[in-house]
Amino acid sequence: MDLKARINADTKRTRGCWLWTGFINAGGYGEVSFKGQKYLVHRAAYELKYGPIPDGLLACHTCDKNYPIGDTTYRRCRNPDHIFLGTHADNMRDKAAKGRSARPRHIGEANGRSKLTTPLVRSLRAEYSQGGVTIADLAARHDITEHNMRCAIRGLTWKHVDSPVDLGISRKQDAGLMLLARYPDPSLTYADRQKLYVREQRAADVFMSEIADAMGLTVKRVQLIAREAGIPHRPPGKRHRSVRAPGGEG
DSSP, X not given: OOHHHHHHHTEEEOSSOEEEOSOBOTTSOBEEEETTEEEEHHHHHHHHHHOXXXXXXXXXXXXXXXXXXTOOGGGGBOOGGGEEEEOHHHHXXXXXXXXXXXXXXXXXXXXXXXXXXHHHHHHHHHHHHHSSOOXXXXXXXXXXXXXXXXXXXXXXXOTTSSOOOOOSSOHHHHHHHHHHHHOOOTTOOHHHHHHHHHHHHHHTTOOHHHHHHHHTOOHHHHHHHHHHTTOOSSOOOOOOOOSSSOSOOO
């Protein structure tokens, strides 16, 4: 059995897409092993009909427009007539033209990890505005960080909820108070506290953009602090390898 016969054996043909029914990788693409080598099925199918794909080009699908946004079934299609070659930029333009480039936003309680809800945020803002309770009190009560509570109260997060509270200080001043509360050792300088915070957050795999937002700084400034502190650009972790081609093909 050659590679073409191997692929045909695990293909369900319709009048449009020819869907691979074998192994599907983490990216949603068909993957086949043949004579000790792994292939992305849609790329292999294209090459079997039209010849080798030049280095640097992606095998993109034209049939993605036939599926609802978020449905990645089209990635299993190995019909060579539904595939075109393009650069990464071509692929991004194609996705944008088809309205498939935007990712759905999980706002408020739609984010499954959120410990707050819209009614609760309104209640917390009202309670804080009346006085007699601190950000730290509210954060401890609801088991979230002071920073996340402060952002919710101020309207830096939960922006779709009305009645944010003006704390009367800038984001940078707010961050300074947060760092002082977090690292109260009087021997530490402000720069020391910044480095400690960046190191702690990066060790927890927090994105640079989120750290910058918490500190009231730009991402470039946070990256500079990380370099000065000798903090690795990326925390060590397991990286996924693609098969024969970069991921994210259309």
